[in-house]
Amino acid sequence: MDFYFGLLQIFGVHTLLGLSAYVVLLTGQVTMAQAGFYAIGAYSAGAATAMFGLHILPAVILAGLVTAGIACIVGFPALRVKGLMLVVATLAFGEMVRLFFFNLTWQVERGGEMVGPNGAEGFRAIRYFPENGWEVWHVTVFIWIVVAVIMAALWWMDHSRAGAVLRAVGHDETAAQSVGLNLTAVKVGAMTLGGFIAGVGGGIYAHTVTHIEHGVFGVLLATFAIAYPILGGLGSVFGTVIAVLFIQGFLIEGLRFVGDWRSLLFGALIVVAMNLRPHGLLGEHAPNLRRIFGREKTEREALNTKEAK
């Protein structure tokens, strides 16, 4: 049973990673920095609980805020350039963060042993959960509450003015600018929000695995981050969740019997999916529940029939 709870935990932290990229992708910017933000969140939340004895909740929120701050600072120079240059800048930023933690050694003594990040060895013994008697299912429930809260917030945002603004910038920057939107503010805002979510996700991730090291936060993780929302479709937050379930659940866990060759599948899947369904599984528009269940005509259909008359 613990295995399945562990699996759910992996789904949870990866959903957070995907959602963090989702916000930025809505503005039409492709970011390869999410793995870097995830690393910053992981290390700072780990430091907060393991080194300074904070409770998990403030530690995770703190990690989110720290990461959001850094994302905001990085966002300004990076977003001065558009599109493809941003990919380069964020790719370099992600690698830079990874190398920073590769070099970081900062240990304090706590309970008779040294804890803290130790260069290439990584950050060991982030044992908040076992030390405080949390069981596996407690942790799983905790993670999914956080995921649910963030998903609900993003769902709400999608259906408010803020979501419309993000999508407007994503679809046509010139048009968005000419209706008076401040492009830099929108993009940096999205980057900051994405950074917060990635920081929270990274903070929780650090506590579920108890040992983090720089190698985890490489380009592969950054690719996972943007692959979930794009493969799932940018229409709504559910696309990301479905993509996480598919990739982590089916491709990585379900196909365990294929053995090592499994690692080839992820790259191949992305290539195939982008050729066949470039706008993702659920497409660009949010699935309309009413249309799916067929109870009522949607507004557009109602409008069409009115025009036809």
Next chain:
Amino acid sequence: MDYFFFIDFLQSLTDGLLFGTTYALIGIGFTLIFGVMRKLNLAYGAAALAGTYIGLAAFLSFDAPPTLVFLLSALGSGVIGILVYYCCFRFTPADYPMASLLASVGMLLFIEEVVIHASHGMPFPYPSVFRDATIELGDIWIRGDLLFVFGICVVAMAVLFWLLYRTPLGLATRAVSQQPRAAALCGIDPTRVNLLTFGITGILGGIAGAMTAAAVGVLSPIIAMGLTVKGLIAVVIGGLGSIPGAIIGGLLVGAAENIFLLLRGVTERDIYVMLLLFLFLVLRPGGLFGSTAGRD
């Protein structure tokens, strides 16, 4: 500043500039593809790596001479470049850059995994020439193999310039990169030009990969990421879309890398090279030779 430090500094600078030509080649590859397609091919470094492994396979299986190994590396990478074009760029929608970008990232991971599988992730020795030769200029030694790397890269660039500015093919390539629609109206087939560009840049990448491996002496899958990131930084510094910019950027990255290696050690050097990138993004987002194209 004492004399020995000064000599060390100059020595690093020379080695860096010589080795920087490989980054310049990779940078030219990114720039050319961006020029004709307005897209970024992130699988480029991985294609270069895979081509280099093809050369290595020949070396390991029948002990091919270095010249043949280098040639096979370049050609293999060219073929893989064309493959990347068909997998990631030919059939993805042209008006939705995210699709081809993500596809090329997928390809990067795929090629890297294939290489790791085929080679079991172990580093292999890679042939080189003039390894023992050195030229002494006062207190500065120039390594023969680095000089060879430099020479080959310069020759590759010269051939590329001849191809671009002296042949009908080059004329077509430049036409497509300036104004794709007008070029198509003049009877140039953009698909064919794109295909050829991917082939040519693949060959350039293969040369860069082979030269990197020859200069280091061993070949391991990790060089793909280094080539990709450093090549991209070279392009950003030089200005996306500009070939002279890519060359200058590559030399600058090579020199900066070696100087930070001397000053800060091997684990920290790449951090500073990337900080250099951010410095350019803040102060000169268009790059040194940036046109307006750099902002899109």
